[in-house]
Amino acid sequence: MVTFKIECLTCTGCKVVVRLLLSPKTIVVSRLSANCKDSWHVMSCGVADAPSCRSSGVSVVGAARGESVVIVCEVDADPPAAVFKWKFNNSGETLDVAADRYTSNGSASSLKYTPVADLDYGTLSCSASNEVGAQLAPCVFQMVAAGKPHAPRNCTLWNQTAESVEVSCVAGFDGGLPQRFLLEVYSDSAVPRVNLSSDEPSWTVRGLEWDVRHRLVAVAFNSKGRSAPARLDDVLFRDPEKRTGWWLSPLNTITRHLSTIINSPLKHTSAGTRL
Template sequence: MSFVPTLDDDGKPLVCRAQNPNVSALFLETSWLISVVYPPVVRLRLGSSLAAGDIKEGDDVYFECHVRANPPARKLSWLHDDLPLVHNASARVFHSNQSLVLQKVTRRSSGRYACSALNAEGETVSNELYFRVKYAPSCRSGGVAVVGAARGESVVIVCEVDADPPAAVFKWKFNNSGETLDVAADRYTSNGSASSLKYTPVADLDYGTLSCSASNEVGSQLAPCVFQMVAAGKPHAPRNCSLWNQTADSVEVSCAPGFDGGLPQRFLLELYSGDDTVPRVNLSSSEPVWTVRGLEWDVRFRLAAVAVNAKGRSPPALLDDVLFRDPEKRTAGPRREIIRPRIHQTANVKEIMCQSQIALECSSGESSYDTTRPTRASARASVTVRHDISHSCATTDE
């Protein structure tokens, strides 16, 4: 007899019987219990007392991993989005026999779950079970957002929230330290996870704090999204730009920041050569300090320092005629390095500098400015500095 057992035959008896058909009550038989070895058969289910569609943040849940295997499984593992999920009491993740317990679930608990079992015949991964955790709305971007607008300027403020299911109701409020007002519902539009408000400040009292909150079937948003309305415009140009730490082919440019226009600002340094209108180098920084490298000898450069915010660019602070001399072309005589030209904001300052005649000579609106000791290896640079003024004391090479 040829017999191929299946998983269902495991543990059942196999009987061989001899019997005389004429004497039905008399027979001889022997039997063997069949042991069928096979890799684990695994099935994952959500706890029988739980409703999959009603799980929300803060609930306790459990999964049951049903395993059938011969020989018995010697290892049981859990997976969350294909990554191992280990026993972790601090994260409220517990393994108990063939169960996985998650306490006080959060939105990060959502995802695909599976269990796997291992025995001598192999390892099997269960079916994937998608687990959804519902939660009340929360602001998508943390912190206070600063929104700048001039008087009479209309801006559209977008309030975005994360929620499952999507937010059903949005509410806006305005506070100017004197009072808190509800914004009429016809002044904003809402669509799923976002609400948009068009706002136009016309007086000082229209600057303050706008807040937005949402709610869904799980509950209301705990902390609103906050927007700080400020009177804003383009930033002012950087001030007092100077050259520092000059080497043969590099220089550091340092400026003082001007008024930011009421908004966060960044700083750009653009380098031009000759009559170019497109910068050869464009550097960005959170502070008005840059290092320009790879400068060529005997080529005149122009540097423009600019501040930028959400409203636009400032006028440039210009450093004209930046020239690096080849050290081998120097002639005999005193050597002087010009590496710290200052931007002079007012005519009075320039007059004082011109009249002082201390390390500085002014003639026909031009000046020479010497601030460092001679060095053997460094190149010489000459610079003319302008900052939106028609009459300037400019530094030139001596």
């Protein structure tokens, strides 16, 4: 909806907001004082909107039994929202949430919610209204029973070269919430030298020092915290030059012995010629 701010030219302070637009060139002006009917002009105009949810889609909120969470419902509205209302729905019924359980301002409403039984998990919805009208589609929050995720399992190392190694695991239970995965690389301290995060439990590790034994730990995490660690086999990258020297040393020894035999003078005896 388009709004106009009107200024009266024949008196001071005679301003009115007009909310009716008949066409791009025609507006209907109402509530003007009698001495301002024929002497006014438009100072400014803008767009007024009923509230709408700031985030799209359904937001997933996880909480364990007895755990309190604060759910924030944010809306875009011009003018600001005057009234917020919350509802709760599970498979059995829809209930209005008492107004004293949430606080609101012009752009957001906050509800503190504590599930204590299975029936307390379901859908919370929030809607607002202002001078323009009521919110058409509510903001929706899906309450789920949630906790920390389980550790990744069946972790393996493969495709190891002198420079890198591939790490793959199988994801465990996500705890009821979206989870991500983290691979930590340790050497000689309790602080990880490398942290690699991923949406899937697979990583490529590269750029580590040669001839240093590295310990790998894989974990899953969500908004409730980290899983227990999944321990992997240690990784050791050999220095290519040292590995080359290890192979060449015996070969050089054999070559020297052969050279000595081939180049040694022949010895003659009465039984014939022999080395």
